[in-house]
Every structure is written in structure tokens, then in C-alpha cells.
Amino acid sequence: MINTISSIRKTHVLGVLGLCITANAWASGDPDSTTNLKDIYQSKTIPSTGAGTMYLNPNYSPENGTPLKDYFNYIGKENVGKGLLENDIMVSGVMRTFMLYRDMQTYYDDMTTSPKNISFSTYPLTSITNPTGSYPMLELNLASKYRQNIDFNVGYSMAPVFSGNVQDPNSRSMSVIQNLNFRGSIRNGLFKTTVHTGSVLWVNMSRFTMGQAEYRDNYFDRLPWDWYRRSFERFEEYYKMSTNIGNQQLGRSPLTGLVFETEYLPWALSFRGVYGRTNMSVPVSKAITNFPSYITAGRLEKSIFDKKIMGSVGLTYYAKRAEVQAIVGQDDNRPDNNTVVSADWNLKIYRKFFLSGEFGMGKANNPGTIANKTNNWSPGAVVKFEFDKRQVLYPFSVEYYAITQGLGSVDGGIQNSNPYIGTGGYNVEKIYNFGFIPNLSQEVGQIANNRQGINLRFEGGITKYFKFQLGYASSQEIKNNTDSITIQHRVNAYQRSRMRPWFQADGPYHRIKSAWFRTFESFTIDPTKAGASNTYSKGFNALELLLKSNLKVGNHDLILLNFTSLNTITKGLQVFNVSMTGDNIFIADFYEDFTAAFSINKKLSVVGEAGLELLKGSTMIELSPDKLTSPDADRVVNQIGTTYALGIDYDINRTMNIHLRERYMTQKDTNFSMDKFSGYETTIEFKIFF
Numbered sequence: 001m002i003n004t005i006s007s008i009r010k011t012h013v014l015g016v017l018g019l020c021i022t023a024n025a026w027a028s029g030d031p032d033s034t035t036n037l038k039d040i041y042q043s044k045t046i047p048s049t050g051a052g053t054m055y056l057n058p059n060y061s062p063e064n065g066t067p068l069k070d071y072f073n074y075i076g077k078e079n080v081g082k083g084l085l086e087n088d089i090m091v092s093g094v095m096r097t098f099m100l101y102r103d104m105q106t107y108y109d110d111m112t113t114s115p116k117n118i119s120f121s122t123y124p125l126t127s128i129t130n131p132t133g134s135y136p137m138l139e140l141n142l143a144s145k146y147r148q149n150i151d152f153n154v155g156y157s158m159a160p161v162f163s164g165n166v167q168d169p170n171s172r173s174m175s176v177i178q179n180l181n182f183r184g185s186i187r188n189g190l191f192k193t194t195v196h197t198g199s200v201l202w203v204n205m206s207r208f209t210m211g212q213a214e215y216r217d218n219y220f221d222r223l224p225w226d227w228y229r230r231s232f233e234r235f236e237e238y239y240k241m242s243t244n245i246g247n248q249q250l251g252r253s254p255l256t257g258l259v260f261e262t263e264y265l266p267w268a269l270s271f272r273g274v275y276g277r278t279n280m281s282v283p284v285s286k287a288i289t290n291f292p293s294y295i296t297a298g299r300l301e302k303s304i305f306d307k308k309i310m311g312s313v314g315l316t317y318y319a320k321r322a323e324v325q326a327i328v329g330q331d332d333n334r335p336d337n338n339t340v341v342s343a344d345w346n347l348k349i350y351r352k353f354f355l356s357g358e359f360g361m362g363k364a365n366n367p368g369t370i371a372n373k374t375n376n377w378s379p380g381a382v383v384k385f386e387f388d389k390r391q392v393l394y395p396f397s398v399e400y401y402a403i404t405q406g407l408g409s410v411d412g413g414i415q416n417s418n419p420y421i422g423t424g425g426y427n428v429e430k431i432y433n434f435g436f437i438p439n440l441s442q443e444v445g446q447i448a449n450n451r452q453g454i455n456l457r458f459e460g461g462i463t464k465y466f467k468f469q470l471g472y473a474s475s476q477e478i479k480n481n482t483d484s485i486t487i488q489h490r491v492n493a494y495q496r497s498r499m500r501p502w503f504q505a506d507g508p509y510h511r512i513k514s515a516w517f518r519t520f521e522s523f524t525i526d527p528t529k530a531g532a533s534n535t536y537s538k539g540f541n542a543l544e545l546l547l548k549s550n551l552k553v554g555n556h557d558l559i560l561l562n563f564t565s566l567n568t569i570t571k572g573l574q575v576f577n578v579s580m581t582g583d584n585i586f587i588a589d590f591y592e593d594f595t596a597a598f599s600i601n602k603k604l605s606v607v608g609e610a611g612l613e614l615l616k617g618s619t620m621i622e623l624s625p626d627k628l629t630s631p632d633a634d635r636v637v638n639q640i641g642t643t644y645a646l647g648i649d650y651d652i653n654r655t656m657n658i659h660l661r662e663r664y665m666t667q668k669d670t671n672f673s674m675d676k677f678s679g680y681e682t683t684i685e686f687k688i689f690f
Helices: 013-028 031-042 068-072 231-240 367-371 493-497
Strands: 089-106 116-119 138-147 150-160 174-188 191-203 253-264 269-278 293-305 309-322 337-349 353-365 378-387 396-403 451-461 466-477 484-489 512-515 518-524 538-553 556-571 585-599 604-617 638-653 656-669 676-689
Touching: 231 538, 231 556, 231 585, 231 604, 231 638, 253 293, 353 367, 484 493, 484 556, 484 585, 493 512, 493 518, 493 656
Parallel strands: none
Antiparallel strands: 089 116, 089 138, 089 676, 138 150, 150 174, 174 191, 191 253, 253 269, 269 293, 293 309, 309 337, 337 353, 353 378, 378 396, 396 451, 451 466, 466 538, 484 518, 512 518, 538 556, 556 585, 585 604, 604 638, 638 656, 656 676
16 A cells, blocks of 8 residues: 555545646647637636646636636545545556676677677567567556456556667667556356456466467576565475476466456356457567457356366367458458367366366468468367376376367467467568477477377475476377478577577578577478478477475575486387487487575575586488588587576565576587587576565
């Protein structure tokens, strides 16, 4: 609550808002009109625009006129208590100061920033107005319970775009955006109805329709969305949690628009409707000036409360409707539509195990699918069995999925390998379409279209000081549509994604793909060596092991986290093929990450990280153009990436902390001579929650 002296506390907030609104209108209107306003007030006509702040003084009375407060009729003894008082409003938010300094000894020539660069934004080319990234430096939210069943939120976000690029005027600007949220709910008999409108609204529908893909976050990097808590508690939670699944608001999509929900309480039945636009339906490409798109979705959900079965089942309809983007001076009204319908369930059976999954049909209808005759309905399904530690010694889960290529959603949790479904729509420049990731060697727990496979997870503990998590994934493409494959760079992934964010052809060989916090690399298979595209299929394997320990060193806590993964893409399905070499392996990726966090006292902790990534390609994928006279075996992809980092976290109090990170990173390919970089990166983050 806002604490003020008693006389100010009685001031109505609506009056303050009126001052701001009218002052803004006056500033944007004709300043010469202020002279005529006296005549308007004297004639008892209330103007809608063009009023200066001096005329909003409630005691102001033009010559021979009536005080302005009588016109607005919200100030006066008879109206006390009818408006919103300052002590009825809750103010909250976060102030975040972020500084990044990068000093590169060697680097990619197309890196966005200079070799020695200082910036004050999370991503150098983005701001809060860019729907695809960056976090604000200041976020302010005002919320109030206007009535028993009605509340509202008004927010402001501010972010600099100070990238250190002195030649770009946009890098010396400040962006401000207003977030207005209104939520109203009413209960009438057996029905409860809620309306939520504004921006940004976090919407959860289903995994296939509106839900984010699973990613594992790095343990060392500070995440901008970390909520207020003592810094070391973050690592204690990593030790306790079953998974480290990343991305803010997991399973929900950011929407600007309207969400409507009504519940019939006796039947525990609810319906949710959505209309608006999401961040993934907006193009990043600067060449596109207009993209008329919108999202509509509806979900019918039934909660189940029974002695044998507890949980929920749901039916979801999702539709992205658009036209092919209009270029300046050119209109293209052809459809660019995407539709998904699905049924999902999340049930606990006999209080012993969990059964969840989803079945759906998807259809993309745009110039690409029409030309290739693939604009038909495509099915997909995922089923998961899960046993917790109350039933078995070592909790485990088994998940099977089979999803055809036509089933995909820019807002869904499916890794997309369909080139006709992507961020911003069909006609977005491909180098900015980070929604299309061809044949990704996915993490354990991820699902992808044009793929069928399994995800297995086990976890357990040995004494209360040691835990382990083991995961395995194996899958195979359903139809070979492309000779491209993609791996995810784990070491320095966050740092590399900021070197040229959102670009899908980065690096000296134009293979690097960057997204929010993620870095990928795509390679081309040589069909003359692997066989024609329609004669072979690709197999994918992933093995992950996380070892965790929580130790006492005197009176201090020490948390150790060691994560190891091995990913392979093979010719044909090679179950449990987790070696780095072999006749049928296209590429193999090994990643090792060790993190240690030590609590010196309640306020101060230190954390360190060491990481290694080895990437080994075969002669069946693209070879180095730098060694044309060498044998093929000496021209294969052969990368090594390393990282060494140290950090300090200091909590000034529960809601105020400062974080320092220093990192040295390297990347080198022994055969692709231009693929190399090395350098230091320093980040300082100061954050206050209020």
C-alpha cells in the first residue's frame, strides 16, 4: 500500500489519472487552443481534448464560472468513498540494472557488436517493444480491487537499447510500453464468469496448441525472470527439483487480447475462449511492414474428482488466421492459416500413477502447403505414464509420441520441423524464422513433429546428500523431407545467442541459428553419400545424466551439480547408439557442465562453472571448404567449445540483490578454420523488487 500523510491519503487517484490523461491530450493537441478553453468552461461545456493541467485544478474557477470539480462530480463530501483512494492501490514491480561488457580476442566477422563492447540491455538489438525478447529495466504495476469481484492492473515497462553501437541511432534510445490488464469476474448462481483483457496475458491451453517447448536452463547464468528470493535459495531449489525446465511461464503463451472463461460449478465444467495476438505470430524481419494476423482458441475442460480417478480432461480448438504479409505497395491476400484441434487428459489413477497425454489433428493452409499438396489434416498423439516416489523406489516416467509434420503451432510445445509453419507467418524471411528447426536432436522430454519416439526418465537419491536423474530419448523421423539436421549448442548457448540474436544464418559458414537464450547449428547431409532423400530416415538419440549433491562444509552449504549429455543423429534408427563415432552417425554432440555454489553467509555466495562441448561430424555431412586437397576424413566437422566462469551473489536484503558474472569462452573447429572465437564476458545485474 502507498503510505502518505493523512491529508494526501484522502486524495482520489482518479483525479490524478485525470490530470495525466488531460495533460497528455493537451501536449499532443494544439497549444493555441488553451486561450479558448476559458470560454468553453464558462459556458459549462466540458472539453474532451486540449485541456491544460492548470484547468484541472478542482478549485479552479474561470472568471464568473463554476468550479471545475462540479462538472466532473467526483470530488466533494457527497462522493467521498466512491472513487479509488491511494490506499486502495497496491504498487509492485522490479527495477533491474544490467550491464554487459564483452572483450573478444577472436570472433565471427558478422557479430552484431564490436569486439570490445559495453551494453546495458539483455539483447543488443532488442527492446521491450520487440515481441521476441529482452527484459525491461523498470517494470511498474498498479493493481486494485475495485469491487469485490473486479480488479484491474496498470503497468509500465521501460528498457534501454544501449548496445554500444555508436553508428546505430536506435542503440541510443529508450523504449516505454504501457501494459493495461483488466480482470473482472462475477458469480451468478451456479456460474462463475471471468473476463481478462489487455496485455500481456499469459494463456495456457494445451501442449499441442498454446504451450511452450521444454528446454533445460543453465544453472550458472542469472535468469532475468528470477523472482525475489535469496540468491542461494535458487541453487537449493535446483537440488530439490525433479527437473530444471526453462523458459518463463512454461506452458503458457503471451497474448495481447481477450481471455473469457466461464465455469459451471456443479459439474466442474469450464470453457475458456481466447482472441488476440501472441509474440510468435509477429514477424521479426524488418522487411515486413504489415501482418494481419490473429489467434482464436477455445477450450472445454472437465475436472474429475473420484475415488479411482482424479484430474481433468479437455478439448481444445486453436486457429491462427492471417493473410500472406503485405509488402509496401503490394497486397497479398492469400491465406496463411494454421489450425489444431486436440483432446488431452491429465489423470491420477487409483492414487498410484499418473496418466497424461494428448491426441490432435493439425492443418496448415498457406501457399507452400497448397503448392506441395500438404494442406491436409495430420494427426499426432503423445501418451505419458508416470510413477512417483510414493509408489516405487526410484520414480520414473515413460512417454511415447508420434506426430506427423502437418501438426504444429507457432504457440505450441512441439519442436517444429515443418518449413511452412514458423514465426511470423509463411512469407517471413527465412533467415529470421526461428520457429523452424529442421530435424533437431532434441533434449530428453522434448517432442517434435514428423517424429515418433520415446522419452524415459528416472530419478533417485543415495542418502539425503546425493541425488541423480537419468534420461534417455530415442526417435525417428516419419518421412524424410529434407537433408538438413540441427544440433543445439549447450556450452555458452546464452552468450552466443546474443552475438547476433534472432538471425538464422550466422557465423562464417552461415549455419548458426539464434533464438531467445538458445543457440543451434544446422548442417547439410550429402545425399550422394547417405543415399537419396527418400531412401533413408534419420534417427535421434539423447542420453542425459545429472548428479546432484548438497554438502555441509563447516556451517556453510555447498551444492554441486554435474550435467552430462550425449546426442547423436544417425542414418536409420540406432536405439541406444550413444557413441561419438560409427558408420551410420551423421553427427554426435557431447556436453559436460559442472556447477558449484557455496554459501559464505546468509547474504553472500559464490558460484563457479566449467563446461565442455565436443561436436564430431562424419563424411556424410558437409565437409570443410578450407581443406579441399585433404582426405574427407580430415575435412569433417570437429568442434570443441569451452567455458570457465565465476560469479558472486550478494543479497542486500530479501528484495534487493546484486550479481556479478565473469566468463571466458572459446570455440574452435580444427577443420573449418574460420569457425573460432574466444573472449571474456562480464555481466553485472542489480535488481530491486518492491
